[in-house]
Amino acid sequence: ELKVEQNPLFLSMQEGKNYTIYCNYSTTSDRLYWYRQDPGKSLESLFVLLSNGAVKQEGRLMASLDTKARLSTLHITAAVHDLSATYFCAVDLNFGNEKLTFGTGTRLTIIP
Amino acid sequence: GAVVSQHPSWVICKSGTSVKIECRSLDFQATTMFWYRQFPKQSLMLMATSNEGSKATYEQGVEKDKFLINHASLTLSTLTVTSAHPEDSSFYICSARRTGRNQPQHFGDGTRLSIL
Numbered sequence: 062e063l064k065v066e067q068n069p070l071f072l073s074m075q076e077g078k079n080y081t082i083y084c085n086y087s088t089t090s091d092r093l094y095w096y097r098q099d100p101g102k103s104l105e106s107l108f109v110l111l112s113n114g115a116v117k118q119e120g121r122l123m124a125s126l127d128t129k130a131r132l133s134t135l136h137i138t139a140a141v142h143d144l145s146a147t148y149f150c151a152v153d154l155n156f157g158n159e160k161l162t163f164g165t166g167t168r169l170t171i172i173p
Numbered sequence: 174g175a176v177v178s179q180h181p182s183w184v185i186c187k188s189g190t191s192v193k194i195e196c197r198s199l200d201f202q203a204t205t206m207f208w209y210r211q212f213p214k215q216s217l218m219l220m221a222t223s224n225e226g227s228k229a230t231y232e233q234g235v236e237k238d239k240f241l242i243n244h245a246s247l248t249l250s251t252l253t254v255t256s257a258h259p260e261d262s263s264f265y266i267c268s269a270r271r272t273g274r275n276q277p278q279h280f281g282d283g284t285r286l287s288i289l
Contacts, residue, residue, distance in 0.1 A: 092275075094277070102282070102283070103179075103266055103280050103281060103283040104217075104266070104280045106277065106279075106280075109277060149216060149217070151217075159276065159278055160207075160222060161207075161219065161278065163216045163218075164216065165216050166215075166216050168214075
């Protein structure tokens with residue numbers, strides 16, 4: 062059974078600071094996704110990582126994937142209040158079938 | 174873009190009622206649609222995978238007679254919660270993907286179901 066764990070579960074940080082969210086998964090997969098969810102809303106796609114060593118950046122967020130370590134990171138640079146949300150990683154359980162297993166989620170609060 | 178519309182957004186009904194939720198891909202054909210359930214402050218749990226023209230595949234622990242899924246066309250899948258009870262109250266989210274490899278899932282806005 063595929064398990065996807067995120068750390069930390071909760072994160073409160075001041076504006077302007079940097080931090081990294083970690084996503085570990087238990088079985089081999091070459092595809093990992095990051096999503097953002099605002100309270101009461103559905104998911105917003107942030108990144109799709111399709112290969113070992115993949116790195117993608119959008120604004121203050123940067124995601125990377127290490128398939129050998131079964132680890133993905135979401136790095137936040139110089140956080141701003143608008144980044145407050147819950148972030149989920151998700152792993153493709155059956156390659157090509159897009160059956161996703163979601164991580165536990167990280168609730169991020171940015172304090173002005 | 175790839176837009177997935179989910180309806181209704183919020184429904185409140187009495188215990189014992191059956192509730193139907195629709196998931197539509199507005200600008201693309203979706204061979205596969207997925208239904209997720211999310212309890213407050215928890216992650217998304219896949220309930221079932223819906224393939225057009227065939228029976229849905231349910232995840233372990235999900236009652237197929239309780240959660241009826243119909244994927245009658247390439248743009249519409251429905252989830253019917255039959256004889257809903259308070260423990261069925263949750264946030265239900267659908268997603269849809271195009272045919273082919275490496276096609277991402279596109280998520281609907283979700284339906285908040287409250288059973289009194």
